[in-house]
Amino acid sequence: xxxxxxxxxxxxxxxxxxxxxxxxxxxxxxxxxxxxxxxxxxxxxxxxxxxxxxxxxxxxxxxxxxxxxxxxxxxxxxxxxxxxxxxxxxxxxxxxxxxxxxxxxxxxxxxxxxxxxxxxxxxxxxxxxxxxxxxxxxxxxxxxxxxxxxxxxxxxxxxxxxxxxxxxxxxxxxxxxxxxxxxx
Numbered sequence: 001x002x003x004x005x006x007x008x009x010x011x012x013x014x015x016x017x018x019x020x021x022x023x024x025x026x027x028x029x030x031x032x033x034x035x036x037x038x039x040x041x042x043x044x045x046x047x048x049x050x051x052x053x054x055x056x057x058x059x060x061x062x063x064x065x066x067x068x069x070x071x072x073x074x075x076x077x078x079x080x081x082x083x084x085x086x087x088x089x090x091x092x093x094x095x096x097x098x099x100x101x102x103x104x105x106x107x108x109x110x111x112x113x114x115x116x117x118x119x120x121x122x123x124x125x126x127x128x129x130x131x132x133x134x135x136x137x138x139x140x141x142x143x144x145x146x147x148x149x150x151x152x153x154x155x156x157x158x159x160x161x162x163x164x165x166x167x168x169x170x171x172x173x174x175x176x177x178x179x180x181x182x183x184x
Contacts, residue, residue, distance in 0.1 A: 048109035053100035067125040068105045072118045082107025096103040129163050139181045163166040
């Protein structure tokens with residue numbers, strides 16, 4: 001019985017099992033061969049992971065479960081919401097001595113336009129505001145050492161700004177909804 005059980009255990013160790021449902025994209029090996037480093041490439045069903053390398057200067061800003069937006073370069077009109085799934089504690093150093101850390105972002109991949117190995121832009125969302133007034137960042141400028149906007153009627157209005165993504169900025173006070181601001 002012990003001999004049979006040992007053989008059953010040995011047989012179980014020869015089986016490949018995926019932790020997720022998916023489609024096998026590549027199979028890099030055959031029966032009786034020593035397996036290569038990457039034996040199977042699996043496309044997960046319904047979601048995928050994007051791998052990114054984040055510099056040591058910015059890695060402290062990225063946290064597990066943090067929201068992110070993924071925009072494929074080949075599909076610039078599409079943006080996919082995701083979240084950070086894994087942040088490595090072990091850095092990789094390139095030939096120039098630059099240290100980066102692997103970060104994996106999980107996102108919905110049911111869009112048929114998505115393909116494996118597409119280049120993507122990733123925006124990590126560190127803070128988020130909803131139902132706020134926004135203006136183009138170019139419409140806000142310093143005047144007398146405080147942020148101001150120029151209204152359509154030619155008057156300058158002091159504003160209090162909040163969060164910004166580098167393109168748009170939150171206007172917390174100083175103007176009201178419907179005011180038209182000019183870009184200087």
